[in-house]
Amino acid sequence: MQVVSRRSSVALVCWTLAAGACSVSKREVVVGDYGTENTAAVESLKLKGDGSFEQRVTLKADGRRLVAEGTWSFDAGDSEITFDDKFMMVLDGWGRPVADPAVVHDGVVILPVHRLLGRTRIEYYEGLYYRKIGRRESG
Numbered sequence: 001m002q003v004v005s006r007r008s009s010v011a012l013v014c015w016t017l018a019a020g021a022c023s024v025s026k027r028e029v030v031v032g033d034y035g036t037e038n039t040a041a042v043e044s045l046k047l048k049g050d051g052s053f054e055q056r057v058t059l060k061a062d063g064r065r066l067v068a069e070g071t072w073s074f075d076a077g078d079s080e081i082t083f084d085d086k087f088m089m090v091l092d093g094w095g096r097p098v099a100d101p102a103v104v105h106d107g108v109v110i111l112p113v114h115r116l117l118g119r120t121r122i123e124y125y126e127g128l129y130y131r132k133i134g135r136r137e138s139g
Contacts, residue, residue, distance in 0.1 A: 023079035024113045029120055030074050030081065034130035040090045040097035045122075045130050047072060047081075057088055057101060066102050074113070081122060083109040091125050 024030060034045040040061070046054045055068040070086030087109045088101040112123050121129040 022115050024115055024120060025076045025079065027074045027076065029115070030113055030122075032120070033133045034122060035133050036124070036128065036130045038091060038125070038128055039095075041101070043090070043130070053083065053087070055088055057090060059090070059101070061097065068102075079113050081111050081113055083111070089124070091128075095125055095128075 028049075031047050031049045034047070036043050036045075040059065042058045042060070044056045048054070051071050051073060053068075053070055053072045055070075057066040057068075058064070059066070066088060068086045068088050070084040072081055072083050072087075074081055085104055085107060089109060090098060090101045092098050114121055114123065114129075120132040123129050
């Protein structure tokens, strides 16, 4: 009988989770509906196959509902999504709520895409993700 130490078990679990997270290389895997909740808002994000997106944000502070529509593209080599300047960021670079997410800024938003245990997720702030909603994915 082989005895596995607690430390070895923890290391194996950590390695397994790390191995389960990988980049996304197919655009069709990214297309779909996503959701997230953070300290500032509850959000939904729909990435359509035609390269358009719809983002819905409900702000927790005042209950305002905001909608943004724009375009997105996917770089399979870097596993990143680029959104046009209509994409709303509700958290600033320090993870704090922005004053008004509806204010349009010049430039684009580029976010990394990962798969963890068969689920696609888009990271919008360190440790915070849009998670794909719906059935288990393949590919």
